[in-house]
Amino acid sequence: MWSVAPTVASGDTVILWLGRDIIQALVVTPGKVFNGRYGAFPHDALVGVLYGSKVFSQKERGFLYVLRPTPELWTLALPHRTQILYLADIAFVTSMLAVRPGSTVIEAGTGSGSFSHSVARTVGSKGHLFSFDFHQDRVDKARIEFLRHGLHQRITLAHRNVCKDGFGLLDRADAVFLDLPAPWEAVPHVKLALRSDISARVCCFSPCIEQVMRTVAALNENAFSEIQTYESLLFPQETYSNPAPPPVSQITNALKESEIKREQRRLRQISNAQLRKRKRDEDADDQNLKRPRLQDPAPSDPGSSSSVPQPVPDADPDHRAPADLPDNPPKIVVSKTIPEVRGHTSYLTFAILLPSEFRPRSHDATTLDTNIEQSATKQEQSVQ
Amino acid sequence: MRLPPRRIQPGHTVMIKMPSGECRSIKFDGVGTISLGKFGSFPAAELVGQLYGLRYDIAEKTLKVIAPPSIEDVEDTDATNELIRDSSSIQEVTYQEIEQLKSAGVLPEEIINKQIESHASFALKTEYSKDKYKKRKQAKFLKHFSTIEPTIHNVCDYWFKKDQSRIRDIRPDALSQMMTLANVHPGGRYLVADDVSGLLIACMLERLGGEGRVMNICDVESPPVYHIVSYMNFEPQMVDNVLVSLNWATADEMHEPILAATEPMDGQKSSDGQRIRMQKRKLAESALFETREELFRGNFDGILIASQYEPYSVTERLIPYLAGSGSIVIHSPYIQVLTEAQSKMRADPKYLAPSIAQPWLRQYQILPGRTHPMMNTSGSGGFLLSATRM
Ligand SMILES: C[S@@+](CC[C@H](N)C(=O)[O-])C[C@H]1O[C@@H](n2cnc3c(N)ncnc32)[C@H](O)[C@@H]1O
Numbered sequence: 001m002w003s004v005a006p007t008v009a010s011g012d013t014v015i016l017w018l019g020r021d022i023i024q025a026l027v028v029t030p031g032k033v034f035n036g037r038y039g040a041f042p043h044d045a046l047v048g049v050l051y052g053s054k055v056f057s058q059k060e061r062g063f064l065y066v067l068r069p070t071p072e073l074w075t076l077a078l079p080h081r082t083q084i085l086y087l088a089d090i091a092f093v094t095s096m097l098a099v100r101p102g103s104t105v106i107e108a109g110t111g112s113g114s115f116s117h118s119v120a121r122t123v124g125s126k127g128h129l130f131s132f133d134f135h136q137d138r139v140d141k142a143r144i145e146f147l148r149h150g151l152h153q154r155i156t157l158a159h160r161n162v163c164k165d166g167f168g169l170l171d172r173a174d175a176v177f178l179d180l181p182a183p184w185e186a187v188p189h190v191k192l193a194l195r196s197d198i199s200a201r202v203c204c205f206s207p208c209i210e211q212v213m214r215t216v217a218a219l220n221e222n223a224f225s226e227i228q229t230y231e232s233l234l235f236p237q238e239t240y241s242n243p244a245p246p247p248v249s250q251i252t253n254a255l256k257e258s259e260i261k262r263e264q265r266r267l268r269q270i271s272n273a274q275l276r277k278r279k280r281d282e283d284a285d286d287q288n289l290k291r292p293r294l295q296d297p298a299p300s301d302p303g304s305s306s307s308v309p310q311p312v313p314d315a316d317p318d319h320r321a322p323a324d325l326p327d328n329p330p331k332i333v334v335s336k337t338i339p340e341v342r343g344h345t346s347y348l349t350f351a352i353l354l355p356s357e358f359r360p361r362s363h364d365a366t367t368l369d370t371n372i373e374q375s376a377t378k379q380e381q382s383v384q
Numbered sequence: 385m386r387l388p389p390r391r392i393q394p395g396h397t398v399m400i401k402m403p404s405g406e407c408r409s410i411k412f413d414g415v416g417t418i419s420l421g422k423f424g425s426f427p428a429a430e431l432v433g434q435l436y437g438l439r440y441d442i443a444e445k446t447l448k449v450i451a452p453p454s455i456e457d458v459e460d461t462d463a464t465n466e467l468i469r470d471s472s473s474i475q476e477v478t479y480q481e482i483e484q485l486k487s488a489g490v491l492p493e494e495i496i497n498k499q500i501e502s503h504a505s506f507a508l509k510t511e512y513s514k515d516k517y518k519k520r521k522q523a524k525f526l527k528h529f530s531t532i533e534p535t536i537h538n539v540c541d542y543w544f545k546k547d548q549s550r551i552r553d554i555r556p557d558a559l560s561q562m563m564t565l566a567n568v569h570p571g572g573r574y575l576v577a578d579d580v581s582g583l584l585i586a587c588m589l590e591r592l593g594g595e596g597r598v599m600n601i602c603d604v605e606s607p608p609v610y611h612i613v614s615y616m617n618f619e620p621q622m623v624d625n626v627l628v629s630l631n632w633a634t635a636d637e638m639h640e641p642i643l644a645a646t647e648p649m650d651g652q653k654s655s656d657g658q659r660i661r662m663q664k665r666k667l668a669e670s671a672l673f674e675t676r677e678e679l680f681r682g683n684f685d686g687i688l689i690a691s692q693y694e695p696y697s698v699t700e701r702l703i704p705y706l707a708g709s710g711s712i713v714i715h716s717p718y719i720q721v722l723t724e725a726q727s728k729m730r731a732d733p734k735y736l737a738p739s740i741a742q743p744w745l746r747q748y749q750i751l752p753g754r755t756h757p758m759m760n761t762s763g764s765g766g767f768l769l770s771a772t773r774m
Binding site for chain 2: 001006017020050051052053054065066067068070071072087088090091092094095096098100101102103104118121122124125126127128174195197198199209212213216220223225226227228229230231232233234235236237239241333334335337347349352354355358359360
């Protein structure tokens with residue numbers, strides 16, 4: 001597959017990691033310059049650096065990381081020509097289809113080649129992937145990528161409508177993966193392409209439950225067994241280093257203290273007001289010396305005036321939220337699922353095709369079978 | 385290349401799905417009788433050379449391969465369960481009668497039909513509950529069992545259902561994601577900390593296909609028996625040149641392992657037995673030094689951890705031996721353990737983009753008119769922390 005040398009060489013496909021959401025693939029071409037969000041990076045500066053290095057831009061303003069490609073990074077970096085499969089589905093399909101080194105796998109359609117890269121990696125140089133798409137341009141682009149990524153020997157690409165014309169392979173594959181709008185149309189062809197001497201496996205990937213129902217019916221009619229449907233997702237988690245949540249006793253004490261402060265201020269205001277009033281009264285007394293003094297509350301008796309609360313100015317900081325929390329509370333690490341996750345990709349319908357002699361009674365017409373079988377034998381050469 | 389079909393051989397560990405739906409495993413030696421308890425018994429020789437994944441009927445102490453059931457198109461009818469009384473008296477065939485029928489050699493299917501005939505309210509049941517009823521009866525009386533093909537998915541699933549905590553909650557989807565996140569491929573070289581009875585090692589060995597290196601660092605003096613690896617029934621070449629082990633002391637560069645004597649004590653004559661023992665020790669010693677050398681030379685492609693030890697302390701020990709751009713993947717049943725490790729990694733420039741994700745899996749029942757997610761699902765497949773070495 002990709003370069004296994006410790007350092008980047010001219011002509012290598014590398015992954016440039018500029019951030020979690022900015023991951024790009026690049027073929028290192030001396031003389032060229034990569035202009036990214038974080039500055040200009042001449043390709044020549046990448047040659048000879050160790051994979052996994054931080055590389056600074058020409059003006060040392062920004063930097064990026066140079067990574068060795070893997071199918072998973074390729075999935076994040078590849079040019080989208082279609083919807084693609086992501087890690088969770090790819091991994092689960094690989095596992096359920098029992099794909100391993102040496103397996104022969106068929107996929108349709110090739111699409112953007114996301115699934116193809118991962119499977120080609122897992123089957124290794126002893127295994128093989130037959131990949132089909134009926135869209136010429138996608139086939140051509142995938143062909144270039146597979147060649148550039150050193151996968152051309154383990155992937156056979158064919159331009160073909162597999163629902164109409166089948167796979168052109170007979171008794172050949174350990175597993176078939178269908179990512180097509182109408183997989184049920186391809187199911188009779190899958191039956192022919194799968195090995196007849198083992199428990200062979202198929203997976204159909206469809207976003208809608210109506211598609212799943214039709215697929216299950218087709219699989220059942222074509223003598224597949226152990227039909228199972230799953231959904232597999234990965235929920236990314238976010239981690240924060242947050243101040244530890246304070247105990248409620250802390251705020252209780254703070255509130256009590258501010259209550260006391262508020263009361264003290266109120267008393268201060270009352271006594272100030274009384275002082276002012278007495279001052280005024282004294283001034284008046286100076287003018288009306290004979291006037292008797294009535295209703296003069298004792299300044300030291302707050303209880304008698306409690307029914308007349310003093311308005312508290314909003315701006316007074318002492319009367320707002322707790323002010324007495326510690327400045328540097330201990331930090332703790334917490335996590336939660338990110339706010340928006342991929343909630344559905346597709347339903348994955350799996351089934352097993354037992355060796356011919358052990359299959360359940362098949363409902364389909366045998367004439368159809370032999371017809372396809374004959375044409376399949378002819379077509380096998382065309383794919384090889 | 386055409387992968388050889390997987391067939392049952394003496395020496396294999398064979399997983400079996402019982403008529404009741406439960407699974408168990410047998411150490412298969414191909415001789416004698418295999419007893420499935422109340423479901424019957426048969427001569428072991430009947431299974432030798434059989435393809436894995438078939439379903440059998442135990443008839444007259446011999447095995448007959450039978451086709452798996454296909455989905456019956458059960459259309460929903462107007463019937464509801466409204467009129468059905470929940471008492472056992474409506475079940476007209478008594479236990480004694482069933483036993484009599486059985487000992488008279490009446491076939492299980494016939495017993496079920498008889499029960500259905502005499503089940504007073506059977507016609508009143510909805511198609512759905514009829515189907516459920518039939519299934520329940522079938523599980524009870526039919527002697528159908530199947531062998532389970534030892535794919536890593538099936539082995540993981542078997543252990544997840546049997547003893548989830550023994551494999552630290554690694555559900556099959558989580559295990560497959562570990563392989564993908566770590567870019568495990570034939571010829572790759574990986575450092576592994578497997579505290580899951582060999583499940584992780586088994587999966588790595590399968591994905592390497594006999595090429596590459598799995599170096600497991602264990603927490604006991606000499607390599608333990610990786611119990612779950614035996615469930616894969618690997619050919620020796622899948623394991624022998626691939627799997628090596630060190631322990632956390634012998635994997636320490638600063639540590640000089642203290643070894644058992646390989647020379648007889650001065651002036652003592654040694655017996656043949658002693659000489660052979662010394663010879664063995666010498667071999668083990670040189671193997672140990674080779675493995676240490678290989679670890680310290682480094683340049684591994686990935687680190688995979690499913691261990692009870694604090695993950696950051698584990699990766700800190702192993703990361704010096706990981707090549708630039710190599711992957712680190714850690715599974716834990718507990719997100720707290722991973723968030724702590726992740727926050728340490730974030731502060732450490734050796735680790736690029738440490739990320740945590742939770743695998744989620746749901747199965748669906750797909751049947752005409754009654755398609756829905758399964759009522760019971762696994763809520764705990766653990767969590768994954770992955771990062772790339774800078
Ligand atoms: C969603 S894409 C596949 C994406 C691919 N799995 C990936 O991961 O990149 C579906 C592809 O199937 C192709 N396709 C649809 N119907 C087809 C058919 N009958 N025969 C062959 N290819 C078909 C389309 O051209 C399209 O490229």
